[in-house]
Amino acid sequence: MFSPSKPFLDALARDFRADFVSFDSSDLREFGRDWTRVFEPAACAVVFPETTQEVSNFLALANQHGVPVVPSGGRTGLAAGAVARDGEVVLSLARMRRMDAVDLTGSALRVQAGAITELVHQHAAEHGLTWPVDFASKGSSQVGGNIATNAGGVKVLRYGLTRHWVLGLQVVLADGRVLELGGALEKNNTGIDLRQLFIGSEGILGVITEATLKLSPLPGKLDVFLFAVDDLAAVLRLFREVRRAPLTPMAYEFFTDVCLRRVLSHRALRQPFAQPSSHYVLLEVERGEDLEDWIASLFDRDLVRDGVLAQSPSEAADLWSLREGISESLSATGMPHKNDIALPIAALEGFTSELDGVFRARYPGWEIAVFGHVGDGNLHINVMKPDAMTKDEFLACAKSADAELFELVRRHGGSVSAEHGIGLLKKGALPYTRSAAEIELMRGIKRVLDPKGILNPGKIFDQ
Amino acid sequence: MKILVSAKRVSDPNARLAISKDGKWIEGDVEYILNPFCENAIEAALQLAEAHDGTETIAVGIGDDETARFIRQGALARGIDRGILVTADEAEIDSDLIARIYQGLAYREKPDIILLGKQAIDGDSNQVGQLLAEYLGWPQATFASKIDIEGNEVIVQREVDGGLETLALTMPCVITADLRLNEPRYASLAGIMKAKKKQLDELEIDDLELEDTDAKVEIVGMSTPTGRKAGVIVKDVDELLAKLHNEARVI
DSSP states (O other), X not given: OOOOOHHHHHHHHHHSOTTSEEOOHHHHHHHTOOSOOSSOOOOSEEEOOOSHHHHHHHHHHHHHXXXXXXXXXXXXXXXXXXXXXXXXXXXXXXXXXXXXXXXXXXXXXXXXXXXXXXXXXXXXXXXXXXXXXXXXXXXTOBXXXXXXXXXXXXXXXXXXXXXXXXXXXXXXXXXXXXXXXXXXXXXXXXXSOHHHHHTXXXXXXXXXXXXXXXXXXXXXXXXXXXXXXXXHHHHHHHHHHHHHSSSOEEEEEEEEHHHHHHHHHHSOOOOSOSSOOSEEEEEEEESOSOOHHHHHHHHHTTSXXXXXXXXXXXXXXXXXXXXXXXXXXXXXXXXXXXEXXXXXXXXXXXXXXXXXXXXXXXXXXXXXXXXXXXXXXXXEXXXXXXXXXXXXXXXXXXXXXXXXXXXXXXXXXXBSBSSSOOTTTTGGGGGGTSOHHHHHHHHHXXXXXXXXXXXXXXXXXXX | OEEEEEOOEEEOTTSOOEEOTTSSSEESSOOEEEOHHHHHHXXXXXXXXXHSTTOEEEEEEEESHHHHHHXXXXXXXXXXXXXXXXXXXXXXXXXXXXXXHHHHHHHHHOOSEEEEESOOTTTOOOOHHHHHHHHHTOOEEEEEEEEEEETTEEEEXXXXXXXXXXXXXESSEEEEEOGGGOOOOOOBHHHHHHHTTSOEEEEEGGGGOOSOOOOOOOOOOOOOOOOOOOOOOOSSHHHHHHHHHHTSOOO
């Protein structure tokens, strides 16, 4: 457990604003953790810079004294990438939330890293534009955190990952140097694209302080369908149909009846169907071609068992809540052990049939909630703690089952973390997806950018 | 049994409305939804029909072709048997004329129950059900939160200040639906496709041979609410307390 030295604390008190640092116990607890609840938070202080210069000054000081620093955004992460459990200083970007005017010619927007994702959406929407990085936690998550984790979400099928929507970055390195990477350039073919190094680096290489975001026109009116189907094979069959249908899919999400029952027990939402089904698909499309014949053909060919179409924006939001409320409802009504894996879409079917075997052997009779973004091969597998089991027993059991799950993922050419990242939580799983040579290269890059290893130590890999 | 039920469209409460140049109506690309209280009325009609064999349900909308879309997708797709569109310019009708239109429809269709939303969430007038009961001379139960049929009587529970009131009505009667009456079902895709083939008659107000077709209310002006002042972020609790005391004067 790290403990800050007196000279460091003195300098912190002497060289910064009075409200720059907080030692308040509720702040330490709140800013020391993210949405995972696996590790006990134990930060030694939280600092709240307001400018890039303050970030730079602070990191230079921390580097000089060898103080470990955890960069912190909206703390909605699910891999404990923003958890401070070893006496680190948390560097919160929460006060750096400036948003510049929208650049209508370049269709771009410069913001500070602490800008809330949803507020960025609202700001751009006033000009008919959007930053198409979208997920359930957008009301709390921040742009800097979105970029540092290369966030995925529910619109990846249509728009791709966060990485595609970042034109430029301002990054502060561990020693306080400030880098401007890319600016607002769409094209910049001048050697190694350093900006991409920081996207998805989970705060171990530098602190993102500002970003120039690439914007996209707001989509037109959207239609939201919910389909009831028999099994995962049917989810995939329907997906193949959607790929070839005369429509632009914005999202293709699925969840099981286990997820739906948890959501309905936690939230005041309507049952979508009179008869429950084992699997459900949420399809969002841009309203365009008349889809009547296509929908009729789905029923004629028994591709779907039942279906509803939202009749109003509020019904569309209700249907989306059934999907977006899952993660929150699982945590609120029990203790989930989460896995967020990705498979080549073509391998999903083979993988899931083998997965059933692992589940049956490892978790006989346990409640397992599976949902995900089929459109990009991403499955969220949540094993719920049985009531009779203690937390420690449960985690031990889940850990040993994970080894088997990850081996299965590896054999099918998948990834052990599709969009949640590695953080502390998936560190042990990294070798299932990245080779020893790759991990050694990552360590080398870390050493060049952060030789003293003060930035988010222990995340992704141990130095 | 025959039930006549309302399917009125209203402007989406979440949409930003623009006021027309003459200041008397809304304009622009307005997003519409089915009036939520009409959705409760429709759901109630469907549940009564499911519980009582041989019940015919008919949805009524007043407006243009867009209104017809709401009759089909909001009512027929959910399971209402057929629809009636009375064509009218929504800007030129008021609650009284709507009540008289329903009166004319009651003479034509001879329903046992007319089920309406308790009010439309855009105009918020809350008058049609009451006026209609008066014009027809039928018993009425407004703000219904529960409806049961026992013999020739309709037992309606309604929410009143401090509790519940239970009324027994003889049919034919007028009932207006409150939000807690039920949870409206989603329109199923199978229902939406069936709805395309269901009967939807179109009438003009003149076809109803009403004695009085004048609107009694004239809208003389509409305005948007005054915008809220931007908030301020206070630095600490002391500043908050000072502001609450000196500026807001609430403590």
